[in-house]
Amino acid sequence: MDSILIHANTHTYPVYIGENIRFQLQELLPKSYDSILIITDDHVARLYLDDLSNSLEGSSVHTAIIPAGEQSKSIHSFYELHSQAIRYGLDRSSLIIALGGGVVGDVAGFVAATYMRGIDFVQVPTTVLAHDSSVGGKVAINHESGKNLIGNFYSPIMVLYDVSTLHTLPLKELRSGYAEIMKEAFLADEKLLWDVMELDLTHNDNYERIRHLEKGIQIKANTVEQDEKEAGKRKFLNLGHTLGHAIEAELGYGSITHGEAVAIGLLFAIDVSEKEYAINLHADKLFTWLTNNHYPLNMDNVCIEALLKRMKMDKKATNQRIQMVLLEEMSKPVLIEIEDTTLRSYIESFFAKLQNWYGH
Amino acid sequence: MDSILIHANTHTYPVYIGENIRFQLQELLPKSYDSILIITDDHVARLYLDDLSNSLEGSSVHTAIIPAGEQSKSIHSFYELHSQAIRYGLDRSSLIIALGGGVVGDVAGFVAATYMRGIDFVQVPTTVLAHDSSVGGKVAINHESGKNLIGNFYSPIMVLYDVSTLHTLPLKELRSGYAEIMKEAFLADEKLLWDVMELDLTHNDNYERIRHLEKGIQIKANTVEQDEKEAGKRKFLNLGHTLGHAIEAELGYGSITHGEAVAIGLLFAIDVSEKEYAINLHADKLFTWLTNNHYPLNMDNVCIEALLKRMKMDKKATNQRIQMVLLEEMSKPVLIEIEDTTLRSYIESFFAKLQNWYGH
Numbered sequence: 033m034d035s036i037l038i039h040a041n042t043h044t045y046p047v048y049i050g051e052n053i054r055f056q057l058q059e060l061l062p063k064s065y066d067s068i069l070i071i072t073d074d075h076v077a078r079l080y081l082d083d084l085s086n087s088l089e090g091s092s093v094h095t096a097i098i099p100a101g102e103q104s105k106s107i108h109s110f111y112e113l114h115s116q117a118i119r120y121g122l123d124r125s126s127l128i129i130a131l132g133g134g135v136v137g138d139v140a141g142f143v144a145a146t147y148m149r150g151i152d153f154v155q156v157p158t159t160v161l162a163h164d165s166s167v168g169g170k171v172a173i174n175h176e177s178g179k180n181l182i183g184n185f186y187s188p189i190m191v192l193y194d195v196s197t198l199h200t201l202p203l204k205e206l207r208s209g210y211a212e213i214m215k216e217a218f219l220a221d222e223k224l225l226w227d228v229m230e231l232d233l234t235h236n237d238n239y240e241r242i243r244h245l246e247k248g249i250q251i252k253a254n255t256v257e258q259d260e261k262e263a264g265k266r267k268f269l270n271l272g273h274t275l276g277h278a279i280e281a282e283l284g285y286g287s288i289t290h291g292e293a294v295a296i297g298l299l300f301a302i303d304v305s306e307k308e309y310a311i312n313l314h315a316d317k318l319f320t321w322l323t324n325n326h327y328p329l330n331m332d333n334v335c336i337e338a339l340l341k342r343m344k345m346d347k348k349a350t351n352q353r354i355q356m357v358l359l360e361e362m363s364k365p366v367l368i369e370i371e372d373t374t375l376r377s378y379i380e381s382f383f384a385k386l387q388n389w390y391g392h
Numbered sequence: 393m394d395s396i397l398i399h400a401n402t403h404t405y406p407v408y409i410g411e412n413i414r415f416q417l418q419e420l421l422p423k424s425y426d427s428i429l430i431i432t433d434d435h436v437a438r439l440y441l442d443d444l445s446n447s448l449e450g451s452s453v454h455t456a457i458i459p460a461g462e463q464s465k466s467i468h469s470f471y472e473l474h475s476q477a478i479r480y481g482l483d484r485s486s487l488i489i490a491l492g493g494g495v496v497g498d499v500a501g502f503v504a505a506t507y508m509r510g511i512d513f514v515q516v517p518t519t520v521l522a523h524d525s526s527v528g529g530k531v532a533i534n535h536e537s538g539k540n541l542i543g544n545f546y547s548p549i550m551v552l553y554d555v556s557t558l559h560t561l562p563l564k565e566l567r568s569g570y571a572e573i574m575k576e577a578f579l580a581d582e583k584l585l586w587d588v589m590e591l592d593l594t595h596n597d598n599y600e601r602i603r604h605l606e607k608g609i610q611i612k613a614n615t616v617e618q619d620e621k622e623a624g625k626r627k628f629l630n631l632g633h634t635l636g637h638a639i640e641a642e643l644g645y646g647s648i649t650h651g652e653a654v655a656i657g658l659l660f661a662i663d664v665s666e667k668e669y670a671i672n673l674h675a676d677k678l679f680t681w682l683t684n685n686h687y688p689l690n691m692d693n694v695c696i697e698a699l700l701k702r703m704k705m706d707k708k709a710t711n712q713r714i715q716m717v718l719l720e721e722m723s724k725p726v727l728i729e730i731e732d733t734t735l736r737s738y739i740e741s742f743f744a745k746l747q748n749w750y751g752h
Contacts, residue, residue, distance in 0.1 A: 107471050111535075111542075118537045146506075149532065149543045150621075172509065175471075177478045182471075183509045184544060261510075 034246060038253045040169055040187040041260050047167060047191040047249055049242055054080060054156065054194040057087045057129075061154070062189060065127040068093050069117055071140035072131040073100040076158050079200055084131055084156065091127075094120040098139065100132075102285040105139050105174045107182070113143045127152045130166075130188075133159035133205075134290070138180070141171030145186035155188045158197040160209020161291050163245045164216075166191050168256040168266075178345060179277065185261060193245065195238050206233050207327055208291025213244050214318075215272050215298050216251040222362050224248075229317060233325045268365040271357040272298030275379070278342040279334065288328060295327045300382050305358040307378075313359055319389055330390070331383050340376060394602070396609055399617045400529055400547040407527060407551040407609055409602055414440060414516065414554040417447045417489075421514070422549060425487040428453050429477055431500035432491040433460040436518050439560055444491055444516065451487075454480040458499065460492075462645040465499050465534045467542070473503045487512045490548075493519035493565075494526075494650070498540070501531030505546035515548045518557040520569020521651050523605045524576075526551050528616040528626075538705060539637065545621060553605065555598050566593050567687055568651025573604050574678070575632050575658050576611040582722050584608075589677060593685045628725040631717040632658030635739070638702040639694065648688060655687045660742050665718040667738075673719055679749055690750070691743050700736060 033050030048060060068091045072081055077097050085093045096116045098104040117128070128151060130140035137155050144153035155166035172183025198206075210233060217225035224247045231240070252269065259265040276297025280290055299322065302315045322329060343354045356370050393410030408420060428451045432441055437457050445453045456476045458464040477488070490500035490513060497515050504513035515526035532543025558566075570593060577585035584607045591600070612629065619626040636657025640650055659682065662675045682689060703714045716730050 107467065111467050114535055114542055115537070118535060118541065146542050146544060148541060149530065149545055170509065175474055175478060177475070181478065181508060182474055182506050184506060185509055 034242070036246065036249055036253060038167055038187070038191075039257045041185075042187060043189070045187060045189050045191070047193060047253075049193045049195065049246055049249075051238055051242075052194060052196045053192060054083050054197065055087050057084060057154075057156070057192055058089060060190065060192060061127075065091050065125070065152070067091065067120065067122050067126040068129060069120060069122055069126065070095045070129045070131055071098065071113060071136060071143065072096075073098050073104065073133075073136050075100040076132040076136070080131060080158065080197055084129070094122075098136070100135070102135060102174070104135055105172070105179075107173060107175075109139055110143060110173050113139065114147060117143065117147050122147065122151070124148050124151055127154065129154045129156060131156045131158065133157065133162045134165040137162055137166050138170075138172050138183070141186060141188065142173055142183055145171055145184040150186065152189045153186075155191040157191065157193055159201060159205055160198060160241070160245070161205065161212060161289075163193065163209065163248050164212045164252060166193070167249055167252050169260060179281070195241050195245065198238075198241060203233065203326075204289055204292065207295070207325060208289035210244075210325075211272075211291035211295035211298065211327070213248040215269075215294065216248045218298070218302065218313075218359060218362070219268055219271055219365055220251045220254070220363055221247055225362075229321050231325075267355070267367050268357050270355075271359075271365060272301050274343055274346070274354065274356045275300045275339065277346060278339040279331075281342050282334060282338055292327055295322055296329060296331070299329075300379070301356065301358060303382050303385065304356075304378050305360070308358060309360050311361055313362060323389075329386055331386055334383075336376060336379050336383070339379065340372060343375070344372075394606060396606065396613060398527060398547070398551075398613045401545075401620050402547060403549070405547060405549050405551070407553060407613075409553045409555065409606055409609075411556045411598055411602075412554060413552060414443050414557065415447050417444060417514075417516070417552055418449060420550065420552060421487075425451050425485070425512070427451065427480065427482050427486040428489060429480060429482055429486065430455045430489045430491055431458065431473060431496060431503065432456075433458050433464065433493075433496050435460040436492040436496070440491060440518065440557055444489070454482075458496070460495070462495060462534070465495055465532070465539075467533060467535075469499055470503060470533050473499065474507060477503065477507050482507065482511070484508050484511055487514065489514045489516060490526075491516045491518065493517065493522050494524075497522055497526050498530075498532050498543070501546060501548065502533055502543055505531055505544040510546065512549045513546075515551040517551065517553055519561060519565055520558060520601070520605070521565065521572060521649075523553065523569065523608050524572045524612060526553070527609055527612050529620060539641070555601050555605065558598075558601060563593065563686075564649055564652065567655070567685060568649035570604075570685075571632075571651035571655035571658065571687070573608040575629075575654065576608045578658070578662065578673075578719060578722070579628055579631055579725055580611045580614070580723055581607055585722075589681050591681075591685075627715070627727050628717050630715075631719075631725060632656075632661050634703055634706070634714065634716045635660045635699065637706060638699040639691075641702050642694060642698050652687055655682055656689060656691070659689075660739070661716065661718060663742050663745065664716070664738050665720070668718060669720050671721055673722060683749075689746055691746055694743075696736060696739050696743070699739065700732060703735070704732075 036047045128144040130137045157166045169185045169187035172180035175181040272294045276294035280293035396407045488504040490497045517526040529545045529547035532540035535541040632654045636654035640653035
C-alpha cells in the first residue's frame with residue numbers, strides 16, 4: 033500500500049492506494065466513531081458495501097443508497113440524505129463515508145460539509161475518474177441550470193483507494209478516468225504522457241494502474257495545494273473542460289461519460305494550442321490513441337451555437353467571457369480569455385479536422 | 393461610526409456600527425463588484441431596500457425578496473435563491489448582501505457559501521438579535537426535523553450595522569435581541585449586566601444601543617475567534633439555549649421570538665447554576681427585569697417530557713446526552729453533561745418557581 037499526503041487549507045490528509053485495502057478501512061481511520069453513515073449507489077452497493085461495512089467494528093454503521101447516475105446529484109437527493117442522517121441520529125462527532133465514483137463523492141461530500149455545519153468524511157473511490165474528484169475538496173450538487181453550481185470546498189479526512197474495485201469497471205468508465213490522467217500528463221508529466229500513449233485500456237493491470245493513478249493524484253495534489261480555492265493555478269486543471277463540459281451537457285449526461293467528453297475537449301485544446309503557439313504537441317498521436325481505445329469522437333450532429341452558449345454559462349466564465357486553458361509548450365499551461373468569434377472558428381475547424389481524420 | 397475587527401479562520405473582516413451608515417455601503421466595500429444581489433425579506437424591503445440599492449453605483453444590482461419569517465429558512469427558499477442568482481448571471485466574482493434579521497442573514501449567507509462553492513457576502517443586520525447571528529460565520533437553513541441542521545461556517549467580508557434601522561423594530565424584537573445581550577453580559581461582562589438591568593426597553597436611545605451592541609459583539613467576537621468551529625469555548629455562547637431552543641420549537645416558531653425563548657432558558661440556567669454551585673447570580677433580579685420588560689414567562693401549558701425529547705435531538709447533544717452551559721460564578725461559564733432525570737427535576741422546580749414568582 034502506498035500513500036500520498038495532501039495539504040489542504042484546513043488540514044492534511046492521506047490518500048492510501050493499494051490492492052484490497054478496503055478491508056483495512058477500520059485500522060486506517062485516524063480515530064474511532066460511534067456512528068458512521070456509508071453513502072453509496074445501488075450499483076456499487078451490490079459489489080462492495082458488505083466488504084466495507086463488515087470491516088467496521090465497534091461503530092454503529094448505517095447505509096444510505098442512492099440511484100447510480102448524475103441525477104442523484106439533485107437538491108432532492110441532498111435533502112433526503114440529510115433526512116436519513118438525522119433519522120440515524122448522526123451528530124457532530126459522526127462520520128460519513130462516500131463509497132463510489134464521482135457522483136457519490138460529490139453529493140456525500142456536500143452532505144458531510146453541511147450536516148450540522150460539517151462533519152468528518154472519508155472518500156472510498158471505486159472508479160478511475162474519482163482519483164481526480166476525490167482529491168482537492170470540491171463537493172457539490174447540480175442545479176437544473178448547470179453542473180456543480182451548489183457546493184463547497186470541503187476536504188475529506190482520508191481517501192482510501194482500493195484499485196481492486198476497478199476490476200468491475202465498464203470499459204467506458206476506464207476511458208472516462210484515463211482522459212483525466214491524460215490531461216494531467218499533458219499539464220505536468222510528459223513521461224506519464226508517453227506511458228499512457230502506449231496503453232491499451234483493455235489490457236492494463238493493477239500495477240500499471242496504481243502507478244498512473246499515483247502520478248495523476250500527485251499532479252492534482254501539487255496544483256490544489258498551491259491554489260485550493262481556484263483563484264489561479266487550479267484553473268489549469270480545466271484543460272479540456274471548457275469544450276468538454278459543454279459537449280457533456282449538450283449530448284445529455286449519461287449518453288457520454290464525463291471523461292469521454294473531456295477527451296474531446298483535451299484534443300481540441302491541444303489542437304488550438306498548436307495553432308496559437310505554432311508548436312507540435314502531438315495532437316495527431318493523441319487522436320490515434322483515443323481512436324484505438326474507442327473514445328467517441330463523432331461530433332457531426334453537435335450544434336456549435338449551442339456549445340458556445342453553454343460555455344458562456346459555465347461558472348468558470350467571468351462576466352460571460354469564456355476562459356480556456358491552452359499549452360504554450362508541453363507542461364506549460366496558460367489561461368486565456370477568448371473571443372466568441374475566434375472560439376467559434378476554432379471549433380469549426382476542429383470539427384472539420386475530426387471528420388477529416390475519420391475520413392482516413 | 394465605530395468599527396470592530398473580527399479575526400475569522402479564513403480572513404479578517406470589519407463590523408461597522410453607527411447611525412445612518414447604510415448610505416455609506418458603497419464606500420465601505422473593500423472593492424467594487426460588477427454584479428450584486430441583495431437578499432432581503434418583504435418587510436425590510438419596504439423600509440430599507442431602496443436606501444441600500446440607491447447607494448450602490450456602478451454595479452449591476454439585483455434583488456431577491458423572501459417572505460419574512462422562519463419558514464424562509466427552507467430548502468425550497470435556498471434553491472429558489474440559487475435559481476435567481478443564476479438567472480441574474482452572478483459569477484464567482486459577484487457579491488451577495490444580506491439585508492435584514494437573522495433569518496435573512498442565515499439563508500442568504502448559506503446561499504453565498506454554496507453558490508459556485510462560495511462567493512463574497514456582506515451582512516447588513518436590521519435587528520438587535522442579528523448583532524449575534526451576523527458575527528461568527530454560522531449560516532444555515534432548517535430541516536423539517538430541526539433548526540439550522542443544514543449549513544456551513546462561512547464568514548462575511550464585512551458587517552454594516554446601521555442602528556438607525558432599529559427604530560422600526562417592534563418591541564418583541566427588541567426583547568429578543570436584548571436577551572442575547574443579557575446572555576453575553578452574564579458570560580463575560582458584569583458591568584454590562586448591571587447596565588442592561590437598569591434598562592427600560594421602551595426608552596433606550598441609539599447612543600445606549602450602540603454601546604450595548606458593541607459590547608455584545610466584542611464578547612461574541614472574542615469567543616468565536618478562539619474557537620470558530622465550536623469545538624470548545626464557543627459552546628459557552630449556548631448559555632440559555634438548551635432549554636431556549638426546546639421551548640421555541642415546542643411553542644412553535646413565531647408564537648415566541650428566539651430571544652424571548654432564550655430569556656427563559658437563561659433564567660433557567662442561572663437558576664440551576666445557583667443551586668449547583670451554591671452562589672447568588674441574581675436570578676431574582678433577572679426575573680424582575682424580564683417581567684418589567686414584558687418577556688413572556690408563562691410556562692403553564694408546556695409539556696416537560698416534550699422539551700426533554702427535543703433537547704436530546706439538539707445538534708449540540710453528543711450521543712443523545714444533553715449538554716448545558718452553567719455559571720460556576722459570574723463570568724465563569726462551564727459546560728456540563730446532564731442526566732435526563734436531574735434535568736427533569738430542575739425544570740420541574742424551575743417551572744414551579746415561575747408560577748410562584750408570578751403568584752407574588
